[in-house]
Amino acid sequence: MRQEEYLAAGGRVYGLSADTPGQNSAVMAKLGITIPIFSDEDKEAAVRPLGFDDEKDPRKISLPGTVIISPQGEIAYRFVGRDYADRPDEDDVLEHLRGLELPATTQEAVTPGPAAPGPTAMPAEGLPHYFRGAKFANLALRRRHRHLGEEFTDDTKAYIAMVDRYLDALSDLEERRA
């Protein structure tokens, strides 16, 4: 997350999930995140009205994606991922934000509340292994299914680039904590 670039373009960055505040606090603490992750537990406030409810999945989760709300309260940009592996291109998000021509802003760092991770939360030390596994499985599938064409190749390339960004962020986090 390129927070400084968003702030320079006049946007504050927030996370949002259908998890409890305790689960979101656990994620913030685990990943060293200082932007708040908000909780919409019944999905009725923001997840469903903004089109992020995953109707195919009965669990308390939302589809990944990003929305920009202008200072006038209007939706200036919305990307709803097709599934958990589909995230917006941050260059695209920033371009839309810059298009609003807003003055730069600031954002206070937020301290997480009491952490209460859920039963399926992955421990921090497992994350690099998880992402490396996801990356190499994708590389293998890309090689195996080259014949499927450009759309498949582009999708796997985008996913691998995303995983590489996550791995870099985890490496930075590890260095900061060392």
Added chain:
Amino acid sequence: MSVDFTVKDPAGIPWTLSEHLDAAAVITFHRGDF
């Protein structure tokens, strides 16, 4: 269409979007329990 909603912050305190729109809000939706 104007958007507004109230959710809970990480400490469990209600947070209302319209009270923070002196700047744009870039909201990333997470799958959850990661």
